[in-house]
Amino acid sequence: MRKRQIDNNVTSIPFENKQIDLFYHPHNCGENTGERTTERSVELALSKKFINNVNNNLIEIGAVTPYYFNTNYQVVDPYDEHPSVTDRKSLFEIDIHNKNILCISVLEHIGTQDYAGICNNEDPIKAFKYLTENANKFLITIPIGYNSQLQEYIFKNSIKNAKIIYYYRSLLYNDWKYTTDFKKLYTLNYGPKWANSLAIIYRF
Numbered sequence: 001m002r003k004r005q006i007d008n009n010v011t012s013i014p015f016e017n018k019q020i021d022l023f024y025h026p027h028n029c030g031e032n033t034g035e036r037t038t039e040r041s042v043e044l045a046l047s048k049k050f051i052n053n054v055n056n057n058l059i060e061i062g063a064v065t066p067y068y069f070n071t072n073y074q075v076v077d078p079y080d081e082h083p084s085v086t087d088r089k090s091l092f093e094i095d096i097h098n099k100n101i102l103c104i105s106v107l108e109h110i111g112t113q114d115y116a117g118i119c120n121n122e123d124p125i126k127a128f129k130y131l132t133e134n135a136n137k138f139l140i141t142i143p144i145g146y147n148s149q150l151q152e153y154i155f156k157n158s159i160k161n162a163k164i165i166y167y168y169r170s171l172l173y174n175d176w177k178y179t180t181d182f183k184k185l186y187t188l189n190y191g192p193k194w195a196n197s198l199a200i201i202y203r204f
Contacts, residue, residue, distance in 0.1 A: 009174040013042060013167060016204075020045050022176070027067055037174040038194040042167050043104045043141045044068055046200065050139040053204055054100040057136070061091045062106030091127060101131050101138040105195075108147035124150040132159050137203050144168075144197040145190030154199050155182045161203055168197035 012019040022037065023029065023044035029037065047065055051058065051073075058073040065071055066084035076087040076094050087094060110124040124147055131138060144151055144166070154164060166179050168188055179185075188196040 010176050013045065013176050014178045015046065020049060025068055039143060039198050042176055042198060046139060047102060047104060050102060050204065054137050058100045058102065059094065059096060061101060061103040064104040092130065096131065097134050098136045101135040103131060103140045105141055105143055107140065108142050108150055125153050132162060140201040142199045143190060143195030144185045144199060145188065145195065151199065154201065159201060163202055165200050166197060171196065
């Protein structure tokens with residue numbers, strides 16, 4: 001994807017001691033829309049690396065990548081009507097044991113009223129633990145400032161054989177930055193439309 005030429009724009013992020021190009025697209029990524037680069041540019045850049053790394057036994061929880069990639073893996077989403085969704089079920093209805101899991105900005109919606117009765121009564125921490133305790137490899141992204149219950153659990157708990165890192169930006173520029181210090185993020189609220197910081201939980 002071509003890179004936007006914007007003052008103070010960051011076009012790559014550090015990950016595992018390498019620089020990864022951000023992902024650019026007109027759909028919810030800010031490209032050619034006059035809006036700032038969103039967290040999707042970070043999430044999809046990491047998703048591409050994860051997909052290429054795992055190759056098989058991959059399940060996406062929540063239909064995000066079908067809007068950007070050609071998917072040849074299982075996509076689970078009880079709500080989204082994209083034709084690439086293979087299973088219109090809750091993640092708790094799917095056997096994820098020893099599977100590779102991709103989950104982009106989904107878990108923060110569990111237990112809320114976001115999707116017309118779907119998962120409103122579920123526990124986001126239970127869902128998070130279900131994925132991280134049973135999956136083989138995984139990449140989970142969670143916007144900070146959206147679900148305080150879930151983010152506080154992530155801030156205060158380590159995940160066995162996994163890493164937690166964070167990316168954040170200022171309120172003015174497209175300057176996504178890396179940190180392992182979640183305390184930097186308490187001053188950054190969600191919105192007004194997109195996240196200003198992300199938690200990335202992964203086991204590659």
